[in-house]
Amino acid sequence: MDLQVKENISLREFTTFRTGGPAKYFAEAKTAQEMHYLREFAVKRQIPFVILGMGSNVLFLDEGYPGLIIHNKMSRMQIQGDRVTVEGGVNLTKMILIAAQHNLGGLSGLANIPGTVGGAVYGNAGIPDVCISDVLTHAVILPGHGDKPVIVGPEYFQFGYRHSKLKKNKDIVLSATLKMRMEPSVKIRAEIGQYIRERAAKQPVGNTCGSFFKNPSQFPSAGWLIDQAGCKGMQEGDAIVSPKHANFIINTGNAASKDILTLALKIHQKVKDKFNVNMEPEVQILPLSPF
Numbered sequence: 113m114d115l116q117v118k119e120n121i122s123l124r125e126f127t128t129f130r131t132g133g134p135a136k137y138f139a140e141a142k143t144a145q146e147m148h149y150l151r152e153f154a155v156k157r158q159i160p161f162v163i164l165g166m167g168s169n170v171l172f173l174d175e176g177y178p179g180l181i182i183h184n185k186m187s188r189m190q191i192q193g194d195r196v197t198v199e200g201g202v203n204l205t206k207m208i209l210i211a212a213q214h215n216l217g218g219l220s221g222l223a224n225i226p227g228t229v230g231g232a233v234y235g236n237a238g239i240p241d242v243c244i245s246d247v248l249t250h251a252v253i254l255p256g257h258g259d260k261p262v263i264v265g266p267e268y269f270q271f272g273y274r275h276s277k278l279k280k281n282k283d284i285v286l287s288a289t290l291k292m293r294m295e296p297s298v299k300i301r302a303e304i305g306q307y308i309r310e311r312a313a314k315q316p317v318g319n320t321c322g323s324f325f326k327n328p329s330q331f332p333s334a335g336w337l338i339d340q341a342g343c344k345g346m347q348e349g350d351a352i353v354s355p356k357h358a359n360f361i362i363n364t365g366n367a368a369s370k371d372i373l374t375l376a377l378k379i380h381q382k383v384k385d386k387f388n389v390n391m392e393p394e395v396q397i398l399p400l401s402p403f
């Protein structure tokens with residue numbers, strides 16, 4: 113095994129917010145065996161660990177992470193009939209585009225969601241039309257309490273809106289098998305193009321993690337609540353509430369995680385004051401969320 117555990121690695125370049133302090137330990141896992149070994153590295157030292165995909169849904173605090181970051185670089189993908197089996201570290205968009213070349217669609221709406229397949233399963237990534245749980249037939253996980261990889265079906269994950277059971281345990285997604293829809297590649301590509309255009313019209317670009325808060329069920333959306341509470345354009349250091357989409361916080365330059373978090377807490381309070389709703393963050397705040 114050619115494994116290198118580095119120390120004191122800045123997490124800034126590994127998240128789409130481009131903020132965060134250093135990880136005490138940092139290593140890449142390219143195989144299930146390496147993933148297992150690295151988890152043991154953390155367990156033996158009694159330090160916390162976290163699996164990192166593309167970092168498009170995490171905010172690491174400026175103090176850094178006091179344990180081991182395992183950067184998921186597992187990258188194999190296999191197609192059999194209408195099934196795609198893909199390792200957790202594979203880029204979701206890349207997987208959807210490769211499947212499209214094989215006339216396999218059904219996930220076009222997810223083609224522009226930044227992240228890995230493992231991250232998508234963890235948070236049941238999706239849009240109102242479709243989410244990853246709609247097509248997942250089974251997955252191979254390394255259970256939080258167990259040494260051997262286990263095959264589990266979709267029911268195992270207790271999927272919900274931006275939710276899976278993985279948010280409550282320490283299971284690691286090694287691979288996922290997805291049942292795709294057989295259709296002409298040209299049709300899939302046109303669909304993907306349409307979704308990308310729609311997204312570009314609604315969402316800002318920049319250093320962000322996308323929607324910061326989940327949509328509370330009894331209101332149109334978190335973005336609507338934040339807008340109505342008068343938060344659009346609010347700023348903390350270089351962190352701003354996007355004027356284009358109120359649920360997007362953007363790091364416009366050199367924001368620290370503290371700026372993003374302070375802004376998020378202010379937004380949360382303003383919405384609470386106006387609507388008496390406690391919004392829940394969609395972004396994972398590590399090592400400890402103040403929400």
Ligand SMILES: Cc1cc2nc3c(=O)[nH]c(=O)nc-3n(C[C@H](O)[C@H](O)[C@H](O)COP(=O)(O)OP(=O)(O)OC[C@H]3O[C@@H](n4cnc5c(N)ncnc54)[C@H](O)[C@@H]3O)c2cc1C
Pocket residue numbers: 128162163164165166167168169170184200201225226227228229230231232233234235236237238239274278283284285286320321322323396
């Ligand atoms: C511009 C933008 C737009 C976005 N739009 C959407 C959208 O439309 N819909 C949507 O659902 N999301 C959206 N997101 C959020 C984000 O893209 C998704 O949550 C994505 O699935 C995160 O994947 P990741 O690999 O980057 O995960 P990370 O951010 O690296 O990790 C997120 C969490 O998943 C866990 N995790 C990652 N991999 C594994 C694994 N293999 N096993 C176990 N746990 C794991 C991590 O430990 C962490 O807790 C958007 C983000 C951005 C920046």
